[in-house]
Amino acid sequence: MITITDVANLAGVSKATVSRVLNNSGYVNEDTRKRVEQIVKENHYVPSASAIKLSKQESTAIGVVVPEIDNLFYGDVLHGITEIADQHDLSLVFFDTQNKAEKEVRALHTLSQQRVRGLILAPAVDYSLSSLGRELRKQLKALDIPVVIVDRDSENMHWDGVFYESYQSSYRAAQILHKAGHTRLGIITGDLALKIGRDRLQGFRQGVLDNGLELRDEDIFEGDFLEERAYELSKKMFLSGDWPTAVYTCNNRTSLGFLKAARECKIRIGKDIAVIGNDRIAMIDQLGIPFSCVYRDNIEMGRMALKMLLERIENPTRPRNICMIPYQVHLCGTEKLNP
Amino acid sequence: MITITDVANLAGVSKATVSRVLNNSGYVNEDTRKRVEQIVKENHYVPSASAIKLSKQESTAIGVVVPEIDNLFYGDVLHGITEIADQHDLSLVFFDTQNKAEKEVRALHTLSQQRVRGLILAPAVDYSLSSLGRELRKQLKALDIPVVIVDRDSENMHWDGVFYESYQSSYRAAQILHKAGHTRLGIITGDLALKIGRDRLQGFRQGVLDNGLELRDEDIFEGDFLEERAYELSKKMFLSGDWPTAVYTCNNRTSLGFLKAARECKIRIGKDIAVIGNDRIAMIDQLGIPFSCVYRDNIEMGRMALKMLLERIENPTRPRNICMIPYQVHLCGTEKLNP
DNA sequence: AAAAGATATGGAAACGGTTACACCACCATG
DNA sequence: CATGGTGGTGTAACCGTTTCCATATCTTTT
Incomplete structure (x- = not known):
């Protein structure tokens, strides 16, 4: 060389x-x-980038840590991040933790070696609940570099963040179902060990209450944001022979699991039961399923995250900054047809 | 610090x-x-990783360049790559070229600065067809580091590669449609400026011929691997009132575009027309659409790519190595029902 | 004509590590 | 008692850049 x-x-x-x-x-x-x-x-x-970095004592790389890149949501986010990174001639050091806290530990350590300028992080676990989570929080604090958390918030975080209106969108979902004439609502929750999981449940519950409806305990199905569990829960629900007139599925994978179960049980979506999801599902309308949803602009979340990180790098002492990505609504056949 | x-x-x-x-x-x-x-x-x-790199004269990073990370296929590939990277304590420097050759130029340049140990690359354009493509090939050659090409091959490449049996899977698709009783077949191709696009067309065509059928010129619709164009082409086809009994859609997005058009034109998949795609589509069976496909293990492609790269790094002079990921078949309602 | 500035270049230290080598102490061996 | 290993440590060169400082030449100003 x-x-x-x-x-x-x-x-x-x-x-x-x-x-x-x-x-x-x-x-x-x-x-x-x-x-x-x-x-x-x-x-x-x-x-040589290394030599330059060593000599100038400043790096041009930023770290990106996501929990599951084979989820289209994070693909979109990464797309948004690269868009901005490109404009600023930054390179990305990428890690996929596969939702495992241990992998996040290693990722943070490697990033610390790399002396990245900043870090965009979607944590694998809640930073408040488990001891491992609290361990991670300490490690991240010790890293002492600019950080933007994306999507997955925890309680009492002091880093900048780009989050989704989990509570508000879920509240709205309940409202929509109420307006559509439903009276008995159900929910397949996400992982309640994550704040976004709890927020969506609470938002929905509050929405149900504020619209004068009730959310029975037996209509709350505790899922984990993955297809498999949502499928099992839905199946159990359908087999019980007694179910709500409409359910709220808390993310894309949950929706898919639910739809699979409905199909297997010959339950007609939009007739026998209505559904509103969080997150869009590719082309589902074109496939003829009446599927409403609340959702967000994923790519924009990525763009925002890096923009905020750059601002933080620019001005490390400015007060904490949070960006809430607004929810949007997509309606399709949620009205109650068989009252 | x-x-x-x-x-x-x-x-x-x-x-x-x-x-x-x-x-x-x-x-x-x-x-x-x-x-x-x-x-x-x-x-x-x-x-400091930089200081170590400088002093030891060896890096622990490898570059990953993909054309569109907001396509689940590349999300899966990246998942596979990170799995292996993790085992070997390698960090990944990531680039998304958004299918733009200029961005690939910049990515390669940055990677060269970073002195990465090797590179996994899914090119934005064919390296043989355009002058920009040939320019890129030269640049990559000049880089002179271990390289593994993934998914998107070009003619006369001399780098290692992990590819999909585009030709064979498409040949098989034709065979399947023939066995199912179809006589007039159609195809919505991918981007013919990419080798995988041409291979799929040629494989299908040969399959059609070898099964004693014909592939009329007017039943070949030239697409680009994206939804929008597939949608337009399909719509035109349906509006013409005269179409094949079965069509082959060359990738996931093409399939979605086709399905959207069919729905809008009230064409019943499996009755009025049959379809076989390349790539799976999430949960489509559960949604009740009879959709057959040939497909591959995406994550395994990622794993293979990095494994091969490591072998190449180990032994830079060994002969060129190619890994063909086999196609698999998923059948669902492709039989001709209305002969 | 001297001083001051602009232009152009090189020498050398610094960045944060690794490593070849020298050195010393200690102990066992013949 | 010289010899030679083994254990333990420090010195200094080196990796590939940047950058401060010194130096030199050429212009311009006073």
């Missing part, structure tokens, strides 16, 4: 001069500049 | 000794080791 010294020797100048040419700093004679640039080009010289 | 020198001073030893403790190399007195480790822990000392 050719180095700056090689270039300097070939051009018959000193390293300092080559560096000045490369960085467009200080005075350089036009002829010298040309000559150096020529040599650089001919020899495909590319300066 | 605390450095190795600080640790050395605090422990009353030299940098060399601290380094020995850290790397578990050479002789270190047990008491000294304890003392150093204590100081390291107390002060949260983490060695």
